[in-house]
Amino acid sequence: MTLDQVRITWDRLNAAQDQQKSYANVCEKDLEIEVGVWVFLKLSPWKGVVCFGRRGKLSPRYIEPYEIMERIGPVAYRLALLEEIARVHNVFHISMLRKYIVDLSHLLETPNIKLREDLSYVEQPV
Incomplete structure (x- = not known):
């Protein structure tokens, strides 16, 4: 050449x-999220985690909202995790988080269920 x-x-x-x-x-x-804001946590990168008994395409991509406790670095955040996933490290990259926007339509009211003495109940459609 x-x-x-x-x-x-x-x-x-x-x-x-x-x-x-x-x-x-x-x-x-x-991207920057303030401390105290609630975020969804992305679940897909964890291999072998089965959430709510569903696998594959039907398993949820993000799980319930968690509160941000502190900002560790420019893109790392510490979350307040529940007991059920407390064995997972509680610091996550910002790409694993999605901001939770509070919407009252997300809340479902559950009717009072009357239990019998044998701890059974009558199922009724809503």
């Missing part, structure tokens, strides 16, 4: 790199 061919190839590589960088930077956004 001559010096001119090397320069042309180098220029093409730089142009392609700049174009790819511009594509990647379009979707990039600065």
Whole structure:
């Protein structure tokens, strides 16, 4: 290769790199969550975790909201986890979190269930 061919190839590589960088930077956004905010926790990267008895495509991607206790670094947060998953380390990357927006329609009212002496009940459709 001559010096001119090397320069042309180098220029093409730089142009392609700049174009790819511009594509990647379009979707990039600065994420920051305040302490005390509630977030959903992404469950999919954990292999072998079965939540609510469902596997595969039907298993939930995010699990119940947890409160952020402190910010560890620019992209790491400590969560207040429940007892059921307390064996998991409680510091997570921001990409594993999704902000929980409080909506009263998410809350379901459960009717009072009257139990019999043998701890059974009559099931009625809602």
